[in-house]
Amino acid sequence: MFCIFLFVNRCIIRNRSVLAILVLLQIILSLGIGYFFLGTVNALSSSFKMILPVFVGFSFCDADLSSYRKLLAIFTGVFYASVFGVILSKYWTMPWTGFKYESFGAVREAGRLWWAAAEVRLSGFASDNTMAGFFILTCFVTTSIRRSTLWCLVCGSVAIYAIKLTTSKTTMLVLAFYLIVLLIVRMLPERMKFSAVRALALWSFAAILAPATLILLASGTVVGNKSLLFSIMDRINNSWQLPFVYLSDLMPIGYITGCGIGCFNYPQQLFSNLASYWVPVDNFYIGTYLMFGFPFVIFMWMVFRSTFFVTDIYKLSLIFTVNLFTITVLNYGPATGLLIIALSFSEVFSRRVSVALQEPSRRPRARRAQLSNEGQSLGSGLGPNLPRPAS
DSSP: OHHHHHHIIIIIIITOOHHHHHHHHHHHHHHHHHHHHHOOHHHHHHHHHHHTHHHHHHTTTTOOGGGOHHHHHHHHHHHHHHHHHHHHHHHSOOTTTTOEEEETTEEEEOOOEEOTTOOEEOOTTSSSHHHHHHHHHHHHHHHHTTSOHHHHHHHHHHHHHHHHHHTOHHHHHHHHHHHHHHHHHHTSOHHHHHHHHHHHHHHGGGGGGHHHHHHHHHTTOOOOTTSTTHHHHHIIIIITTHHHHHHHHHOTTHHHHOSOTTTTSHHHHHHOTTGGGOOOOOOHHHHHHHHHOHHHHHHHHHHHHHGGGOOOHHHHHHHHHHHHHTTSOOOOSSHHHHHHHHHHHGGGGSHHHHHHHHSOOSOHHHHHHHHHHHHHTTOOSOSSSOOOOOO
């Protein structure tokens, strides 16, 4: 709650970001639309709680994460604990398995999840297997930037094995791909490393088009529930399409305005009269577009433009990672998922970006080249040496 005021102070008052004002107003408007759509006070309360982590992440808008030594140490500790927890849960049942508690009238349970092929999905110390894999992935990314190549190879291999135990295929593939890319970037000449990382972050936004491409190519294809492709085909045929089918019946204007925060998310599933229309939307960008509508497209265009100005190697690495990870994951719960995404995109509200985009220079290309050179002068931050400050 405090970070709402922190967001207003840093992004709106100090940085004078017009986009920050518009985002805050859009969130307030979308909460109202969500209440109208979902129809209950409990759903509104849950939606408000769900969206709060974005203000935590956005408050890092001008932060250089390499200067947050204690925070990075926490990430490292969580990485080791997450890997250990998943491997431990393979041989020992956690004492809280089966524990139930009530939140806003909905009962939640901690326990193992199973899929149609009866494969155990281990979650370790996390609430579910997907988040266990997400913690391992993001904490490995933030930790690997400061570590040697040998550490990355050894711990990366162990992390991939741990994620395999969670059966989170997307997370395992993203981590393996990140590890390969990291090794390639480290073999580049020093002057090219930072530009390569920024280019990877920019190109990762192409992953937004993955669902539409897969729907066009494979929609209607049927596979058995024991097939390796069953999960992705279920998303293509159901998860990514059905919400728009239901939205056309329930609220056609929602294609433009969105159906409000909480729609086709867990507030609708747990607290709404429209729970029968709930569909697990396994994609962050589709799920967020459903809630915010066309304004979210404009926001993401601004995030993409702001990436040209980012000089923090941590944020660029996280942008690359979360864009690939969220192809098949909504990532709104628990709160850490949304928080990490907001942190990755936070530079769109920074003073540097606000000045560059709100006060166009007569020579924008020269300005962009200057900012790019500033980034290159920082060094890659991908070697065994500590990354230099981002600003």
